[in-house]
Amino acid sequence: MTAPADPTPAPSTVPAGPPPDPAAARPAPAPAGPTDPPRLGTFRDPLPIPPVLRPHHPVGLPHLVHPNGEDRPAELRLQLRSSHRRLHSELPPTPLWTYEGSFPGPTIEVRRGQRLRVVWTNRIDTPFPVVDGTVPMTPPPADDQPGIDPADVDRAAALLPAWTVTHLHGGRTGGGHDGWTENAVLPGESQLAEYPNDQPATLLWYHDHAMGITRLNVQAGLAGLYLVRDEEEDALGLPAGPYEVPLVLCDRNLELGPDGRFTGRLLHKTAAPLPFFGPYTLVNGAIWPYLEVRARWYRFRVLNAANGRAYRLHLVDEQGERVPGAVWQIGTDAGLLGAPVPLPDGGLALTPAERADLLIDFGALAGRTLRLVNSAIAPYEGEPLPPGASPAEPHPDQRLTDTGVLEFRVAREPAGDPFALPARLAPSYTRLSHDALPEHTHRMLLLATDPQGDFQLWEMAGAEPDAAPGAEPTDGLVQLRDATGQLSCYRRVARTFDDTLNWHVRQDGWEVWTILNLSIALHPVHLHLVRFQALSREDWDVSGFRQAAGGTAAGSPVAFRGPLAVAPSDQGWKDTIQVPPGQLVRIAAQFTGATGRFMYHCHLLEHEDGGMMRPFTVTPGAVLDLGGAMPMAGAPAAAPTPATPAMPAGATPMSGMPGDS
Structure with missing residues (x-):
């Protein structure tokens, strides 16, 4: 994640195809799906990497100082824009609301203590792009299947304005800049925020927080990552550049047309009182992608950005068996741990908004095909994986129709890798009692x-x-x-x-x-x-x-x-x-x-x-x-x-x- 700063988001590595007719984003009745819905191929598309933005100083000067010696804040101007992205190579482009046209939004990267002013400008110019509806609670569950009967669609959602407010989740910032839920702005207006970034190195994230419609605005695509770096992290020599990879996990559902085919539009279908559970797992905005890796250590910055689904993550081999000893956790939501922790046998459970800083050693796995899988049923209540159960086994009766998250394709050639797992991570970490x-x-x-x-x-x-x-x-x-x-x-x-x-x-x-x-x-x-x-x-x-x-x-x-x-x-x-x-x-x-x-x-x-x-x-x-x-x-x-x-x-x-x- 050390690509050069570029205010123009890089295109997704999943081809977007030709721009569709803007009318495709207009609300329309969502037809019911067939008894046997269409299927998407797994691990067909490469993992997209969100573009990286590093703030610049005002007037383009590298450093400006007030007469009193205080640094002037760096500045970023980000636009919330309508966009179309292809979430899978077998799907039509999907209409979205995004930050800078990217889903997820650009990764903002700052140094600790680097004060940053952000102008979040609402330039969304399309109707609400997601079909919203509620279905009865039935066995087997229907809420995590694609398609919806037109009678179950909430027509009021189609009339929602692009009313948004951005919250920096985990940011230590003043109440006036926190993204108060009722202080949302309409298209043509801007939200001004200042982030001191006076906190240890960690992975934060930004997302919409508008009162009463956060679930819908986030479903539409309004979320992105925010990285804070510091000297304590630098001293560890952790995998960096192409060997540090963000993984933004979420689930989505899809509308079906009258012919039973995917329209490309997202579907927010729930069975009240349950939260949203979709059948398709996305990583960095792509459904079931793959990542080609070298036989060496990698660092993965993992965020659960789902509305309601938990992910209990395991690394498994070609036969669906656990790969022991390869995955270590080095950080949680708000910073580094004191020492590395091996991935538990029962998997690492992340509920919505939780983050994990993971290291995976592919050094002894050259030429292998591995998968990151999810064993958490929905709704997840914190129950452990039963003894002897396979983490790769689906449970469609419990809203886990496919356990796949991400496929790793490890190169056959050995890679020279100077990194060694440190015994001690953050000297500043103290376990409270x-x-x-x-x-x-x-x-x-x-x-x-x-x-x-x-x-x-x-x-x-x-x-x-x-x-x-x-x-x-x-x-x-x-x-x-x-x-x-x-x-x-x-x-x-x-x-x-x-x-x-x-x-x-x-x-x-x-x-x-x-x-x-x-x-x-x-x-x-x-x-x-x-x-x-x-x-x-x-x-x-x-x-x-x-x-x-x-x-x-x-x-x-x-x-x-x-x-x-x-x-x-x-x-x-x-x-x-x-x-x-x-x-x-x-x-x-x-x-x-x-x-x-x-x-x-x-x-x-x-x-x-x-x-x-x-x-x-x-x-x-x-x-x-x-x-x-x-x-x-x-x-x-x-x-x-x-x-x-x-x-x-x-x-x-x-x-x-x-x-x-």
């Missing part, structure tokens, strides 16, 4: 479902001392029994995006968030602004929570069952964390680097658009102490101490958390 944290505030978050079956984020506060559930549950009152047997009651203080803002965070302060999933679905929870680490995982019996009533009854608390291991691959710095059903995850973060209003949410985009999103603010401590922020019921004027932490609404003292350790 609860007892070693500075003074901090605790918060409690429940992932719950309302009586109508809608997933929600419940912000909880410690209930009054005399509060206790009765024989019948009280809506919003939940009793927990921790590992010591102690009972605690929590009262819901918010559950929708527009409820009162409760969580006012002190700038540079540390917080521990306890996230307990009472629902039936796995939720990848993403916090804007910060990176965090998972301190612990626990197994909880959530059967006492009564969804229809919204609480627990006397004698039936939600109860601790036992500790769970935090996998080595999950011990790095993160910005998105998997929370499976019945699990409690405790994360620690320092809210530093910026102030303003931010969001946290489930990164299953259909859940996010459905309401699993809440705001929080980060404010200088002196402002909070002066009472200059919005009211925080019960918050003392003094800064928190280990013994008596400040408790704004929704916060909980350190000693009052279930299973705190």
